[in-house]
Amino acid sequence: MNIKEKILLFMKDEAYKPLTINELMQALEIEQSMKKEILKILNELENEGKIIFTRTERYGIPEKMNLVIGTLEGHQKGYAFLRPDDKEINDIFISPVDMNGAMHGDKVIVRPMKISEEVKSPEGKVIRIIERANTFVIGTFQKSKHFGFVVPDDKRIATDIFVPQEYINNAKSNSKVTVKITEWPEKRKNPEGRIVEVIGDIEDTKTHIEAVLLAKKVRQFFPEDVIKEAIKVSAEGIHEQEYKRRKDLRELPIITIDGEDAKDLDDAVYAEKINDNEYKLSVHIADVTHYVKEDRKLDKEALKRATSIYISDRVIPMLPKELSNGVCSLNPNEDKLTLSVDMTITADGKVTDYTIFESIIRNHYRMTYTDVSNILEFPDENQELLDKYKEILPMLKVMEELSLLLRRKREVRGAIDFEFPETKIITDEKGKAIDVTKYERRVSNKIIEEFMLVCNETVAEHYYWLNMPFVYRIHEDPEDEKMYEFSKFIHNLGYTLKGNNDVHPRELQQLLLKIKGTKEETLINNMMLRSLRKAIYSPESSTHFGLAAQYYCHFTSPIRRYPDLQIHRIIKGQINGKFSEAALNKLAERTVAVAEQSSKMERIADEIERDTDKIKIAEFMSDKIGEEYEGVISGVTSFGIFVELENTVEGLVHISNMVDDYYVYDNEKKELFGQGSRKVFKIGDAVRVKLVSVSIAKAEIDFVLI
Incomplete structure (x- = not known):
């Protein structure tokens, strides 16, 4: 136990009362010569919000002093709610007069007020700001004769930001800008700032897309040293040693099935029917870890991003294009390094045998979802495609058959399958939205979906029973209160749920089948989704409620998701016997950090994709007024x-x-x-x-x- 942990543990003792630094050092028998170091540690703990320094110059634990630490969730009317770090504590309402200069997103210390019977929810007052969240704010600039002000895009920042004349920096009215806050708000006084960047005119769609990316602090460009490393590793080629030590599957007619525009091909598949009761399914995933070594520049940058972000007119990749579209991508007719899972699957969808191994493959056919679906759904109308892909036609039919078996097995166990109509935005060469359509989820999409799901489950269960540090994908059971509200809501529409609060995913799946094609289908779909928790990454295995799966992980997309990359590293280390006890302890710490960062960045990517889609849809509709x-x-x-x-x-x-x-x-x-x-x-x-x-x-x- 280090000295920082020792101090914190001592303060958390029930008998502890707030002490001065000298009293604290005396109680812990620390020499006076270490006072400078102890003061530094106490400052760190104070900045982290774990302790508080009182007006009487004593150090104490916030919880023992009737104080709550958390993050403010602002509202455009000026009030806010404190979301406590301690999830056992209810949110606390903060009125505008009790904000004390705090803004949305700030980490603060709040003193809860006495709760009377008249007050419906606990209220509090901000007494200290631990960390500011909004040093830079994106908004629309408006100019007056002698000053300007910025109206924040984020409505949760309730006040405009005053900009003195000398800090306008040539910004014009109705420009989208980035303003740096130089003075924080006080009573009856708005925050002040200076314009540091003019993003563009608010009439230009690109300005708003750029503003979303800047507001979310998206890393749009790779640092030069990361690009250099990517170019270097991409040029190395495949060493002769890799051909010798890996399983050579280059002769097998392995294929990829992706969208027409996809350039980062990270999964390839092969299937065959062994007999009337058994199938062989092989899933081959790009071995990105061969090129992205742990703690090198590429790896550190990838972890910061944690995911690729897909917006309508471009991709912001997790890895530079030299890797994501080049050496790592399973491009056709090229030798590629992969991590493979061979599975034997019975006619009732059970995996009875499997192996996980390093391999080298060749993608024989770069198939598209459209072509595979047309071949399987409308063979009589697509003779040209049948002729072109005659070598693999039997395999495609086996794949369809196997995917239906796997799907049936998931349905029987109660996996929830939302049939939301996804939006597809089509843009021209300049990135302008020219059409908005429904994205079709056809037979080929479902084939790949089922194959990836069964592969992810197989890998997750294997490493669970090996009791190794790992990164799982979990989806916790819904909260009782939310399920109760949902049950009450659907009752008004004439539907019921067995179990009410303690609901099994099968009940929700059966409800979705009942409402299919009805007028209320979209409403119930949306309300059900809101009643469920969000899936996250975790170093601890837990059930995946939505999939009704006991074990689950993300293994199949290491080019665009960091958890998959981390899992590959663990698998390869285990296969090759590289983990000492010390290495496993270090790995356990890393999986915690990777799970947390990946969950956080996934949420941000989802928000960006949703917000930018809305902007592009508005752009598409903007010339259709009156229709x-x-x-x-x-x-x-x-x-x-x-x-x-x-x-x-x-x-x-x-x-x-x-x-x-x-x-x-x-x-x-x-x-x-x-x-x-x-x-x-x-x-x-x-x-x-x-x-x-x-x-x-x-x-x-x-x-x-x-």
């Missing part, structure tokens, strides 16, 4: 109804534009009804709408009912 559409009500709120068009574009009919009656919102039924006409608007109703306005800046689309 009329058939749509379906996809959401009902107190402020209006959301309408989804056939192509998945969604817009709002604001209640202020529903002028034919006075409409009242029924929260239980999620309906709006007219008090005079008794007209009801509910989820799933077909409506006709006219597009009246589009804001690319706000990513908002507004309709009126016809």
Whole structure:
């Protein structure tokens, strides 16, 4: 135990009372000569929010002093909620007058106020700001005669930022800018700042995409030393030793199946039918760890990113293109290093035998989802494709057969399969959105999906029973309260759940089957998804609720996901017997850090993809003002109804534009009804709408009912 841990443990003792630094050193029998070092440690603990330095110059533990540490979740009206670090403590409401200069995202110490019967939720007051979250803010600049101000894009930052004349730096009104805060807010005084970057004009879509990426601190460009390392390792080629020590599968007709535009091909497959009751499935994944060595520049940069980010007009990769599209990608007719899993699978979908090994393969055919689906779904209409791929036609049919067996097995155990219509945004060569359509999930997509799922489960279970440090993909059971609310909600629509709170995923799966094709399908799908927890990465194995799987991990995409890369490193180390006891202890620490960073960056990537999609959809609709559409009500709120068009574009009919009656919102039924006409608007109703306005800046689309 180091001295920092010793000090913290001593302070957490029940009998501890706040002490001065000298009293603390005396109690711990620390020499006065170490006072400078102890002061540094105490400052570190204070900055981390683990201890607090009082006005009487004493050190204590916040919890013992009726103080709570957490992060502020702001609101545009000026108040905030403290999200405590200790998840056992409920959120605390902070009124605007009790913010004490704190802003959204800041890590703070809050003193809870006395709770009376009149107060519905605990309230508190910010007494100290531990860490500022918003040194730089993205927003829209507005210029006055002698000063300017920035309206933050993030509405949770409730105040505009004042910019003195000398710090405007040639920014023009209606420019999207980055402002650096130089003075933090005080009572009746806005924060001040200076413009450090003009991103672009708010009329330009690219400006808003760039603003999203900057706000999320996305690493868009690779440092020069990382690029140099990528070029160097890419030029090395495959050493003769690798051909000798790996299993050579180059003669096997292994194929890849991906989207037409995909350049980072990290999974290849092969299948055959052994007999009437058994299949062989081989999954081959790019051996990225051969090129990306632990703690080298490439690896450190990859961990910072943790995932590739896919937006409509480009990919922001986890690895430089020399690796992601080049030496690591399983491009056709090239020798590639892989990590393979051979599985024997029975006709009821059970994996009865498997091996995990290092290999070298050749991709015989670079197939696309469209071509494989056309071959299997419409063979009579695609003779040219049948002729072109005649060598592997029998294998494609075996793959389809096997994927259906695997899917059936998952359905029987209760895996939840959401059938959301995914949005596909098509852009021209300049990146402008020219079409928005539904993304088709056809037979080939389902084949690859099932093969990757069974492979991930097999690998996860194997390493669970080896009791090795590992990175699992887990999806915890839903919270009882959320399931209760969901059960209550669907009851109003005529559906019930067995078990209510303690629900098995099979119950949810059966509900999805019942509502398929009904008007309320989208609503229930969305509400169910919101009632479930988010899947995360974890060093501890746990069930995956959504998949109804006992063991699960992400093994199959090391080019674009860091957890997969980390898992490959563990597998190769175990296969080659490289782990000493000390190495395993170090690895256990690393898996904790990798799981945490990967979960965090995945959430950010999801937010970016969602936000940029909304901007591009608004861009696509911006020249269609006045056009009329058939749509379906996809959401009902107190402020209006959301309408989804056939192509998945969604817009709002604001209640202020529903002028034919006075409409009242029924929260239980999620309906709006007219008090005079008794007209009801509910989820799933077909409506006709006219597009009246589009804001690319706000990513908002507004309709009126016809």
